[in-house]
Ligand code: SF4
């Protein structure tokens with residue numbers, strides 16, 4: 056296996072990507088993608104019933120990815136499990152060889168496909184980070200000594216477009232105080248905003264991986280603008296997609312250029328290929344070819 | 349009338365069909381309401397008892413009598429009213445209580461007749477004006493209001509987050525229900541105004557201790573001598 060996610064982040068610019076676990080027990084396409092990108096990304100995030108949509112356990116899929124040579128970044132959210140279950144999973148994941156944990160609150164169940172599910176949130180993201188960090192330092196939830204303890208690289212998420220940003224930055228600092236070492240952000244589409252955010256987040260001292268989402272079509276661009284993003288996608292990007300003969304290819308090209316454009320400014324990039332995981336190998340090739348650099 | 353707006357147990361009426369299904373082949377009922385919360389929620393006051401009687405009679409079910417308990421969660425009150433209406437209660441096969449769940453059980457624990465529930469109990473509500481109710485406290489057992497500028501994240505944040513907001517608010521509105529402001533943004537604004545933002549930043553709130561909250565809870569105070 057190539058360098059671990061943690062070592063890569065220490066060494067320099069690091070690329071991670073996100074892959075959702077399947078909603079089935081047979082998933083040859085996901086495995087094919089994972090094998091192709093194994094040497095090209097330092098870590099592969101495995102989402103945890105993202106947006107409240109039921110999928111295979113993120114721990115199980117992380118373990119499967121380990122088996123094909125990837126270093127999984129196991130996402131774990133607070134929505135579905137109480138503290139007993141979370142602690143058991145932390146031990147289980149570590150024993151399975153999972154080394155990176157990305158902790159988040161988790162979207163509320165009513166947003167997903169099991170709207171009647173009981174929302175747990177027994178711990179919040181800060182408390183879970185603190186607990187995970189404690190485990191990694193040989194301390195159990197009560198501060199007692201834990202022998203043969205896990206050693207996790209703990210991280211989280213941050214929303215650079217949150218308003219008021221001061222509140223999000225306070226929370227970022229709190230997460231750092233709770234033991235988080237790296238953060239992955241919502242997608243950016245212009246370098247100027249990246250610079251502004253990095254300046255704001257600098258005092259936290261945490262490693263930042265800037266979110267990147269390739270735009271597949273004008274339809275997707277409109278959807279993101281209307282439903283997901285708080286800051287609209289810049290005109291320059293919209294124009295390029297709109298007038299491209301192949302919108303999907305243009306979207307990948309824009310992302311590759313963007314990643315190469317931020318290389319010297321930040322710790323890494325985190326690719327979230329919404330509905331186009333299959334394009335991930337191509338995008339990574341384009342990044343390697345130095346698009347836009 | 350002076351409008352009285354206390355915090356209370358908020359109820360809503362069950363569907364009439366659901367009530368009919370629950371009472372099954374019961375042919376006679378005594379109806380009870382509550383003069384407190386259920387009256388203010390318009391689920392179990394005099395007018396609702398009258399309306400329910402008419403509907404039942406139209407279905408061929410006899411109503412042997414009706415009464416409104418001043419406050420049905422006060423079990424002695426409930427017992428007294430049931431005793432006062434003993435003859436009518438005796439004539440009925442069961443009691444239908446248009447009261448919160450606590451009240452229905454007050455009734456059931458103080459009569460031999462089966463007690464059916466005509467309402468769904470929702471939450472402890474504050475009211476700003478008549479018939480508008482808002483959940484602000486869920487009796488969590490460890491009040492954090494002193495740390496959160498007097499706004500309850502346990503109740504007013506759907507995720508009950510104690511260490512600041514999730515990242516999901518859009519335009520200051522909660523990701524779960526865009527009709528509500530994100531309470532954490534409110535807390536932030538209040539703390540900022542009071543110059544106490546460090547409360548948010550420095551203190552990591554510990555996980556809540558639920559060990560004392562096993563249901564059912566009780567509180568039995570001793571009288572202090574001379575009081
Ligand atoms: S923290 Fe909230 S729910 Fe708990 S007692 Fe205080 S107001 Fe009520």
Ligand code: SF4
Pocket residue numbers: 504505506507508509512513514515516517521522523524529530531532533
């Ligand atoms: S948006 Fe605010 S109130 Fe809503 S769940 Fe998130 S933190 Fe809680």
